[in-house]
Amino acid sequence: MGICPLSVVPVRHTPSQRSEMSSQLLFGETVEVLEEKGKQWCKIRASCDNFIGWVESNQIKAITPSEFERFNAHFAYSLELMQPVMGADHFIPITMGARLPEFDGIRFRLGEVYYTFSGQAVVPGDFQPSADFILKLAKRYLNTPFLWGGRSPFGMDSPGLVQMVFQMAGFKVPREASAQIEIGDTIDFIENAQPGDLAFFENNQNRISHVGILMPDNKIIHSFGGVRIDKIDHYGIYDEARQMYSKRLRLIKRILPTIPRKNVPNEVSEVESSGVQAELF
Incomplete structure (x- = not known):
């Protein structure tokens, strides 16, 4: 050991x-x-x-x-x-x-x-994880450079970002995107997705090659060149700077509990009403 x-x-x-x-x-x-x-x-x-x-x-x-x-x-x-x-x-x-x-x-x-x-x-298990907490953790990694195999703020890949964020929220998540896609519940349409869901993307060989965390307002946080926020739709991730799609959407999975549709926020609240999340940020 x-x-x-x-x-x-x-x-x-x-x-x-x-x-x-x-x-x-x-x-x-x-x-x-x-x-x-x-x-x-x-x-x-x-x-x-x-x-x-x-x-x-x-x-x-x-x-x-x-x-x-x-x-x-x-x-x-x-x-x-x-x-x-x-x-x-x-x-x-x-x-x-x-x-x-x-x-x-x-x-x-x-x-x-x-x-x-x-x-x-x-401490894992000391609080009820939420999309708000997941996204606040993910945004702390913004501008972290992409590094194949990386899991730290000095460099990380896309499944590394997902794994670390959900791990700190108390979820055991596999290391690679091809394994991460096997956990959680499938969401059939992006219109039914909620903040905190995972979006998986395929390459030209139809293999899972990328993953990111969905945000409100049709945005996604992911590691591509660096940890960044981009727009996403039913086709994939759209890179506004290059005016092109950079990733093709394959599937959406949900690990967090489902939020009733009438309560799904357009924006993730900045402060939890109570609990550890509010104290940490």
Whole structure:
């Protein structure tokens, strides 16, 4: 068993620095070690999404099975784009979506070392997730550059954006768009969609190649060049700057509870009436 003790760690397709980065581990995420290749590489399964890949052995900190269980059962997500955590004699910069094991509101523990965290954090399950919360999380990533395999504010791909946003809201979402399309309920027409629904897009080979989160007013937030907001209709995503469609719509799926049609907002409210969402933003 292991835990990521660094800000962002690349997960590679094969055990080589030259291999494609297929995903990333963020600080505090736990893994199961499946195989070791010498002393330099280990094959891991990430506990957050069961994604399998190779990481350098010195970028993973070994933990006991009991710590693995505790850290996965009790943690908070950092909501700060970038925030240093303070140990006894050093700092570690962590990103939005990093996990804070056994966080008590002020401190958390990583092995035998305690760290202080002074930013905003959220504990999954402490609130009822809503489209408002989902979209506020997503908009924090605006202007994050596109990075294949990325899951952090320094670079992320389209399924990485969806996964991180819904993960912080308490949903377990697969890593890749081709797997994300298998969860949730199908929405037949875009006219029946609601904010927070996921829109999936296909390439010229009719394969799912892109995903984004629907917003009010026929808009979508997604990672394409960078995390951005574009217009969307029944055909796909329309790039106003280039005056052309950039993505072709394939399917819409719903993970959040359905809102009665008469209550579907034209705009997502800026403040929840009560609860954690209002306090966090």
